[in-house]
Amino acid sequence: MLKVQEIRELIKLVDQSAIDEFTYESDGTSVSMKKSNGQVVTSNAPKHVEAVEQSAEPAKPAEPGVKVEQKTESAPAESSAPENTTDFDYEIVSPMVGTFYAKPNPESDAYVKPGSQVETDTVVCIVEAMKLFNEIEAETSGEITEILAEDGELVEYGQPLFRVKTN
Structure with a gap:
């Protein structure tokens, strides 16, 4: 499988x-x-x-x-990294449609919060799609500056979830 x-x-x-x-x-x-x-x-x-x-x-x-x-047509390529701003250098986006969860279970603390330091392999959230819980990694190292999704919110593919000020 x-x-x-x-x-x-x-x-x-x-x-x-x-x-x-x-x-x-x-x-x-x-x-x-x-x-x-x-x-x-x-x-x-x-x-x-x-x-x-x-x-x-x-x-x-x-x-x-x-x-x-x-076939003849293709989808336009989307950019997942925004232009540089003062607050953040990188956005972590949802790789799929699903439900956003900020913590591994209701009793636990959130994976990250604003100010948290992350590495490329740091799990920042879970996106549930079709009863599969997919751990989403930061894919960059830096500091979380903003969390853009609410716990339990439905997220779309490519939707920004976190903003990161890279190191």
């Missing part, structure tokens, strides 16, 4: 390519992606069908067991 990170990478590659439809099959697992209005919609179907919707992330070059249909 494919890992969430592998699916994310596939979505990113599809989004950045001219491919409108993509299917990947491996070890009884099938992942199908189709662009719809500039967004990549993903379906992950092992023996039981489980759909995962994610807006525009990208796909992988053809490999054995990969079927690729190429």
Whole structure:
């Protein structure tokens, strides 16, 4: 079965390519992606069908067991890093559509708060999509200056979640 990170990478590659439809099959697992209005919609179907919707992330070059249909239009590439400002240098954005959780469980403290120092592998939140809880890492090092999403809020793909002043 494919890992969430592998699916994310596939979505990113599809989004950045001219491919409108993509299917990947491996070890009884099938992942199908189709662009719809500039967004990549993903379906992950092992023996039981489980759909995962994610807006525009990208796909992988053809490999054995990969079927690729190429169409003419492609989605415009989106920039996840904003222009430099005085408050922050980088925005951590949601890699998928889902529910934002600032802490691992209701009794715990939040992963980060304004002023928290983060490294590239620091978990900053969880985004739940289709009963899968995906830990989101900072992917940069620095200080959290602002949290842009509320706990339990529905977030979209590419929606800024945190602002970071990088080191």
